[in-house]
Each structure stands twice: as structure tokens, then as C-alpha cells.
Amino acid sequence: MSDFFQTGIITTLHALGRPSLDRLESELREYAQARPVGLVLPALYSEFEGPAMPKIAAELAKVKYLNEIVLVLDKASEKEFERTRHFLSGIQTEVKVIHNDGRRIGEIYDTLDRNKLSVGQRGKGRSAWLAYGYILARGRSQVIALHDCDIVSYSRELLARLCYPVVNPNLDYVFCKGFYSRVTNKMHGRVTRLLLTPLVRSLQQLAGPHRFLLFLDSFRYALSGEFCMSIDLARVNRIPWDWGLEVGSLAEVYRNYSPRRVCQVDIAATYEHKHQALSAGDPEKGLMKMTIDICKSIFRTLASEGVVFSEGMFKSLSVAYLRNAEDSIMKYEADAAINGLDFDRHEEAQAVDAFTAAISQAARVFMDNPLGTPLIPNWNRVISAIPDILEMLRRAVDEDNK
Amino acid sequence: MNELLVLILEPLKALYAQMSAFLPNMLAMLIIILVGIATARIMSALTLKTLKAVKFDSWSDRMGVTSMMRKGDLWAKPSDATAAFLFWLLIVVAVLTGLSALHIRVVDSMIAEVLLYLPKIVSAILIVVIGYIVTGLIARGLLISLVNGGFRFAKQFARAARLLLIVLIAAMALEQLQVAPGVVVAAFSIVFGGIVFALAIAFGLAGVDTAKRMLEQQEEKKQETAARDMQHI
Numbered sequence: 107m108s109d110f111f112q113t114g115i116i117t118t119l120h121a122l123g124r125p126s127l128d129r130l131e132s133e134l135r136e137y138a139q140a141r142p143v144g145l146v147l148p149a150l151y152s153e154f155e156g157p158a159m160p161k162i163a164a165e166l167a168k169v170k171y172l173n174e175i176v177l178v179l180d181k182a183s184e185k186e187f188e189r190t191r192h193f194l195s196g197i198q199t200e201v202k203v204i205h206n207d208g209r210r211i212g213e214i215y216d217t218l219d220r221n222k223l224s225v226g227q228r229g230k231g232r233s234a235w236l237a238y239g240y241i242l243a244r245g246r247s248q249v250i251a252l253h254d255c256d257i258v259s260y261s262r263e264l265l266a267r268l269c270y271p272v273v274n275p276n277l278d279y280v281f282c283k284g285f286y287s288r289v290t291n292k293m294h295g296r297v298t299r300l301l302l303t304p305l306v307r308s309l310q311q312l313a314g315p316h317r318f319l320l321f322l323d324s325f326r327y328a329l330s331g332e333f334c335m336s337i338d339l340a341r342v343n344r345i346p347w348d349w350g351l352e353v354g355s356l357a358e359v360y361r362n363y364s365p366r367r368v369c370q371v372d373i374a375a376t377y378e379h380k381h382q383a384l385s386a387g388d389p390e391k392g393l394m395k396m397t398i399d400i401c402k403s404i405f406r407t408l409a410s411e412g413v414v415f416s417e418g419m420f421k422s423l424s425v426a427y428l429r430n431a432e433d434s435i436m437k438y439e440a441d442a443a444i445n446g447l448d449f450d451r452h453e454e455a456q457a458v459d460a461f462t463a464a465i466s467q468a469a470r471v472f473m474d475n476p477l478g479t480p481l482i483p484n485w486n487r488v489i490s491a492i493p494d495i496l497e498m499l500r501r502a503v504d505e506d507n508k
Numbered sequence: 509m510n511e512l513l514v515l516i517l518e519p520l521k522a523l524y525a526q527m528s529a530f531l532p533n534m535l536a537m538l539i540i541i542l543v544g545i546a547t548a549r550i551m552s553a554l555t556l557k558t559l560k561a562v563k564f565d566s567w568s569d570r571m572g573v574t575s576m577m578r579k580g581d582l583w584a585k586p587s588d589a590t591a592a593f594l595f596w597l598l599i600v601v602a603v604l605t606g607l608s609a610l611h612i613r614v615v616d617s618m619i620a621e622v623l624l625y626l627p628k629i630v631s632a633i634l635i636v637v638i639g640y641i642v643t644g645l646i647a648r649g650l651l652i653s654l655v656n657g658g659f660r661f662a663k664q665f666a667r668a669a670r671l672l673l674i675v676l677i678a679a680m681a682l683e684q685l686q687v688a689p690g691v692v693v694a695a696f697s698i699v700f701g702g703i704v705f706a707l708a709i710a711f712g713l714a715g716v717d718t719a720k721r722m723l724e725q726q727e728e729k730k731q732e733t734a735a736r737d738m739q740h741i
Binding site: 209210213216217220221491492493494495497498501502505 | 578583584
């Protein structure tokens with residue numbers, strides 16, 4: 107059972123006692139009449155062949171408060187697209203599958219490209235952005251929820267808890283981020299534990315108590331891929347298409363809304379999904395690529411808030427980070443010991459070394475080109491360039507799903 | 509025996525004579541079609557290059573032409589579609605010209621009719637494309653001015669205006685194509701007149717008070733202006 111301590115400048119909604127899922131879902135059904143919910147699922151076809159997606163589909167079939175489900179399917183042939191549609195046909199809620207590799211969606215990307223609107227490379231960021239566009243084009247949902255499709259331990263309670271704070275008009279949050287523990291026989295979530303938290307706290311030591319850093323540090327799992335938001339955010343938010351997606355999205359939420367309208371919610375007691383390899387020697391792969399992208403996103407956001415970065419500051423940052431990260435390892439070792447979890451201290455130290463190198467690499471990239479971090483333009487910007495783009499997108503998806 | 513030989517050879521001679529007269533025409537037709545195909549390819553490629561150079565696709569995206577194509581489930585680039593249209597138009601012209609080289613009376617008259625009809629098809633397409641762009645601009649302008657004027661049903665009004673204009677353009681295009689012109693004109697008059705009549709009745713019955721208020725406000729404004737003018741004198 108969770109404690110009830112409130113951390114930081116945003117609201118934390120804990121899992122206290124044994125909240126009834128039936129009550130939660132019946133309230134959601136009522137509230138969703140005024141605030142219809144659209145669920146976005148960025149998925150790869152390979153995820154349908156693993157254990158996660160069949161379970162997610164089976165759970166979603168029991169959910170009655172959703173207005174629409176938009177699944178963005180990546181890396182799938184025409185046949186695989188049809189198989190996916192057939193696979194999801196058991197879900198009562200209206201499901202639309204966006205075929206990212208299809209001819210019509212390809213033409214939408216071409217249209218954006220020739221009008222100098224860069225939407226970046228394929229990935230979760232671009233898929234999520236496209237799905238928001240489709241939901242905006244349909245105009246049938248007021249709230250958008252998003253979760254990954256590789257959650258092996260998925261239950262519909264996760265979705266209900268994620269949606270509740272934004273759908274309930276009495277709470278009136280505009281953005282809600284999910285958090286959970288990533289523990290099996292050992293602690294996972296290395297990037298959050300050993301990179302993000304020590305990095306943010308080191309930056310606070312160097313740049314002072316900056317409000318964005320306080321905001322970021324308030325999240326118990328800032329890198330979780332699960333969130334729920336008001337439709338207005340989908341219209342105005344600019345999101346990175348690379349691994350900086352989660353941090354970049356939080357930065358946009360911070361920029362556009364008061365932290366009082368932002369919350370985080372405990373969505374699952376256990377959460378299990380695929381794990382990335384460290385790839386310490388290759389900055390273009392695995393956790394190293396993720397780490398560099400996350401650091402660049404943080405540096406860029408802080409620079410846009412007026413924080414001045416210099417060679418000296420980055421040198422101090424590496425040293426401060428290393429000290430903080432080493433302290434974190436000791437804390438987690440103690441935590442693992444008391445809970446009887448496996449803990450490989452050497453592996454953790456190796457991860458910290460790799461992350462230190464990644465911070466230096468990200469600093470170099472940032473100093474060379476501070477504007478280099480890619481952001482997908484928000485939908486308002488896209489509409490101003492191509493007024494009919496949402497109508498074209500709606501038609502492309504609807505024709506594909508006929 | 510001789511007679512039998514004559515009987516066999518005579519039709520063959522006639523066939524040879526006919527073939528000798530027809531073969532040059534056939535050859536001419538083939539050459540015309542082949543040259544036509546080559547010309548169509550060159551023209552289409554040149555058009556495509558020119559359209560790309562002037563950023564025709566981006567212009568089409570902004571003006572709503574691309575959107576119109578997508579509504580018809582046509583997912584090619586506007587420049588590709590235009591070049592392909594030109595290519596097939598030139599191929600049709602080349603084939604028709606080639607067929608006319610055969611000097612067959614029935615074919616000649618059919619070709620004349622088709623060639624006379626081609627400009628009408630082109631102008632109907634132009635009417636639809638230009639009309640669609642203009643309706644988009646009018647509807648957008650109307651929407652902006654109504655929203656700025658605080659009109660409550662601005663979006664619906666702009667959509668209705670666009671729909672009416674599209675009906676008008678469709679009628680014009682069909683009239684240009686001479687597709688049952690009497691029926692088209694009558695149908696358009698009934699539909700357009702009906703809509704306007706319905707709006708007039710709706711406003712007349714439901715909006716009497718609003719109309720009265722508007723007229724009174726206008727009258728008051730006039731009187732106020734007149735009073736101010738008097739004070740200045």
C-alpha cells in the first residue's frame with residue numbers, strides 16, 4: 107500500500123486502501139458523457155505477436171466508458187494492418203487503426219513535408235502526434251488518454267485510474283501522468299532512478315531552485331509513457347519525436363498550464379514491459395540514445411527558460427551528477443536489501459558511468475547547436491499552414507478503415 | 509479451269525487492292541499514335557517539372573485543391589495528377605487523330621463529336637477546381653467576419669453558404685458538359701430557390717422580432733447621426 111505524502115508542486119493521487127474498480131468505472135461512464143474519452147495506442151505490429159497486446163485487447167473489450175480508440179500501427183504491411191483490424195474487432199468501442207506505412211498516411215506525411223513542416227522520424231512521438239490530429243479532426247472526444255502497448259501486466263484499472271483525474275469535472279486537472287513501481291525480483295527503471303532524478307537535482311544545485319526543475323522533480327516517474335490530458339493540450343503542445351518525448355511533453359505542459367492543474371496518479375502496483383539494453387558503447391542505440399535525447403531535451407527547455415549553459419557549467423554538472431548518482435546507488439542498495447531484492451551494484455555503477463558519458467555527449471551536441479532538439483509543430487501551427495490537413499487526415503484514416 | 513482460277517484470284521486481287529489502299533493509312537495511324545505517345549510523355553514530364561518548380565503542390569494544399577482530391581479518394585500529388593491528366597488527354601487526342609487517318613466515315617464523325625466535346629470537359633474541370641477554391645475563400649472570409657461580428661451560428665452559416673455555392677458550381681459544370689441541361693437547370697432552380705425560399709420563410713416566421721429590432725436599431729442610429737450633425741451646425 108502506498109503512503110499519502112504529497113511531493114513537489116503537483117498533486118499526487120495515491121492508491122490508498124483498495125479502491126473499487128466498479129465504482130471508478132461507473133463514475134467514469136457518467137462523467138464521460140460530458141467529457142468523452144479517446145484512447146491513443148501507439149503500437150508496433152510485433153507487439154501483437156507478443157504476450158502484451160492480446161491481454162490489452164481483452165481488457166479493453168471490457169471497458170465501457172471509452173468513446174473511441176485510435177491505434178497507430180507502425181512497421182506493418184497491408185496484410186498485417188488487416189490482421190490487426192480483425193484482431194481488434196472484438197472491442198465494442200469504435201476502434202480506428204492508423205496505418206503509418208499505408209499509402210494514404212504516407213501521402214499525409216508527404217503533404218506536411220512539402221510544406222516544410224518537419225514531423226521527424228517514425229517513433230512513438232510522431233505516432234502519438236498523428237493520433238491527436240485524428241482525434242481533433244473527428245471532434246468527438248474532450249479527453250485523450252495514452253498508454254504503451256508493451257505492458258505485460260496490463261489491467262483495465264490502469265486505464266480507469268489514469269483517466270479519472272481529467273475526466274472528473276470536479277477535479278478538473280488538464281494533465282495527469284501515471285506512475286507505478288518497476289519492481290520484479292529487482293528494481294528496473296534505471297534511466298529514471300540513476301539518470302533523471304540525480305541529473306535534475308544536480309541541475310538544481312548548479313542553476314538554483316528553478317521552477318521547471320522543481321516541476322520535473324515532482325514527478326515520481328517522469329519517464330512513464332502513460333498519461334491523460336485535455337484535448338486543448340493536444341492542440342497546443344509541441345512534442346519531440348525522439349526519446350525526449352516524455353520530458354519534452356512535460357516541458358510543454360509546464361509552459362502552458364499551472365502546476366495546480368497537473369497531477370500524477372498511481373496506476374499500477376506492478377508494471378512490466380520490455381527492457382532496453384544499455385548499449386554503453388553506442389550512442390545511437392538503446393538506453394544511451396534515450397539518455398542523450400532526454401538530456402538534450404532538458405538542456406533545451408532550461409535554456410528556453412533563461413538558464414545560461416557554459417562549458418564550465420557542463421563540467422561541474424558531470425561531477426555533481428556523478429556524486430548524486432553514486433549516492434542514489436547506495437540508497438537503492440539499502441532499499442533492495444530490506445526488501446530482499448536482487449541488486450547488482452557493479453551493473454548499476456556501469457550504468458551511471460554510461461549515463462555520465464551520455465550527459466557529456468548531450469552537452470557537446472547542445473553547445474554545437476542549441477536549437478537542434480527536434481520538436482513536432484503543434485496542430486494549430488500545422489492548420490495555419492494547411493487549413494484542410496485535419497480533414498485530409500480524417501479521410502485517410504476513415505478510408506483505410508473501410 | 510481458267511474460270512475457276514479467275515474466281516479464286518479475283519477476290520484476292522480485290523483484297524490486295526483494298527489492303528494497298530488501307531495499309532498506308534494504317535501506317536500513318538500508327539506513326540501518329542506513336543508520335544502522340546512520345547509527345548504526351550514529353551509534355552507530361554515538362555508539366556510535372558514546371559509544376560514542381562512553381563511549388564504547385566504546396567499551393568494546392570493551401571487552396572484546398574488537395575483536400576478536394578482526397579474527398580474523391582484520389583491520393584496522388586496534385587502535380588502528378590495534373591501531369592497524368594494531361595498525358596491521358598494527349599493520348600486520347602493522339603488516338604483520335606490517328607483513327608481519323610484511316611478515313612472511315614463512321615469513325616470520322618465520332619471523332620469530330622469527341623473532339624468537339626473535349627473543350628467542354630476541360631472547362632467543366634476548370635469550373636469545378638476554380639469554383640472549389642473560390643467557395644473555400646468565400647466561406648473562410650464569411651466565417652471570419654461572422655465570428656468577429658459575434659454571430660452565434662457563424663460556423664453553420666459559413667458551411668451552408670459553402671454548400672450553396674458548391675451546388676451552384678456543380679450545376680454550372682453539369683450545364684457545361686451538356687448532361688441533361690434542361691433537367692440540371694430545373695433541378696438547380698428548384699433546389700437553390702427552395703433553399704432561399706426556406707431561409708426566407710424561416711427568418712420571416714422565426715426572426716420577425718430580430719428583424720424588427722435590427723431595423724429599429726438602424727433607424728435609431730440614423731436619427732442619432734442626424735442629431736449630431738445638427739449640433740455641429
